[in-house]
Amino acid sequence: MLLSLAIIVATSAAAGLVFNLVMPQGIGWLPAYISSPAWQKADLAQAERLLAQGAMLVDAREAGDYKLAHAGGAVNLYPGEIKLLWPLLGDILKAAPAVVVYGRYRSRWPAAQIGQYLRGQGLARVYVWDGSLAQWKAAGLPVRAPRRARP
Amino acid sequence: MRSLAELVSLACRLFLAGLFLWAAHDKVWDPATFAAAVARYDLIPLWLVNPGSVLMAWLELVLAVCLLLGLATRAAALGATGLMVFFTGLMIYAGLTGAGFDCGCFPGQAEHPAGYEAAVRDALMALPALWLLAWPGRWLSLGGSPRSRRQRLEYKL
Structure with a gap:
């Protein structure tokens, strides 16, 4: 048997x-966005340099995770609603000198997916930082964690 | 009594075959959507999502064909039981983590939410597979090991 x-x-x-x-x-x-990436990989130091030059930071995790805590200054743009959010954020992202995207789960890498999408929309300098929010925090970089209002 | 057991086995086989065929055809035909559904559980590493989801979809299809034709019924029933136990555990996990998304088990979006209700459904669906493990049946069956065919021949003689 x-x-x-x-x-x-x-x-x-x-x-x-x-x-x-x-x-x-x-x-x-x-997935194609990992096997043949159109985006560039950035380490933490490079991401910091790009942000200092005015790059825009994108949190590609789902909205619930973003609301709990996110890197300071990051906007939330995730694969589930990218097509809906693109008309609102597209022009702002296009105006930025570069875009740095972060966000990863065990089975998904939404940052890579968003990076691929942004390159497909004509953005030239798209970087994906393959790190966690904990690493970001450990490096002493700002994290925004809005507290829930107490009744 | 023997005929009743054969009838129950045949019903279980056809039920499970139909169930797996229904569940598998969409997953096999649209592997990217099923891979995304598998990834939503966030259980397996990224590099295993695509091969794991493809194997799962095709395993359901091949089990369905085996059960439909009555080929290696007991082995197919063991596979079906294993899958149902796995799915039940997965649905309990989804319930514990509060996942509100579609379980990705059957065609149609958001019609089969992952969670405890789906765990009960999957546990119940394991029952016909368990019956077939104990009593695979012979009616409308193409398969059977050479030994069991010999036994049938001896029985007839």
Whole structure:
């Protein structure tokens, strides 16, 4: 029985692999915004330098996480509502000399997704900082954590 | 009594096959959407999301075909039980973390929210798979090991 189950699993894996290689809607091992990035990677020092030059900081995490705490000066632009928010923030982002995006979860990298989207919209200097808010805080950079109003 | 058990086994097989076919066809055909649904749980690392979701979708499809045709029924039932136990645990986790999004289990958005209700549903769906583990049945079945076919022949003789 276990051998039969192993054959079933192997067949599924092989069929999935072939389908995803052959069919146009197939997905690769990693999403395109990571496997063929149009954005540039930035470390913390580089991100700080860019921000000092007037770059705009974007928090790509979901709105609930942003509301709890975010890097000082960051605007919230996340994949779930990017198309809705773009008309509101597009012109502001286009006017900035550069854009630095941050935000990552275990299974998702919304910063990379937003970075790819912004490059697709014609923004030339888009940087993705692959770090957490905790790292940002540990580096002594400003964090905004609005307190809830007490009744 | 034997016929009743065979009938129940056949019903369980067809029910599970239909369920998995319904669940899998969308996931197989639109892997990017299913991968996004898997990522929402934020359980597995980024590099495992795409291959994991593809394997899951195709496993459901292959299990459905095996159950429909009665090929390696007991192994398929074991696979189905494993999947249902995994899904039940996942829905409990979703309930604990307060996830309010669609579970991504079946076609249609926001019609099947992840959480405790979905955990109960998945646990109930494991019951026919457990029945098939104990009693795979032979009616309308193409499969069976050479040994079981020999036994059937001996039984007839």
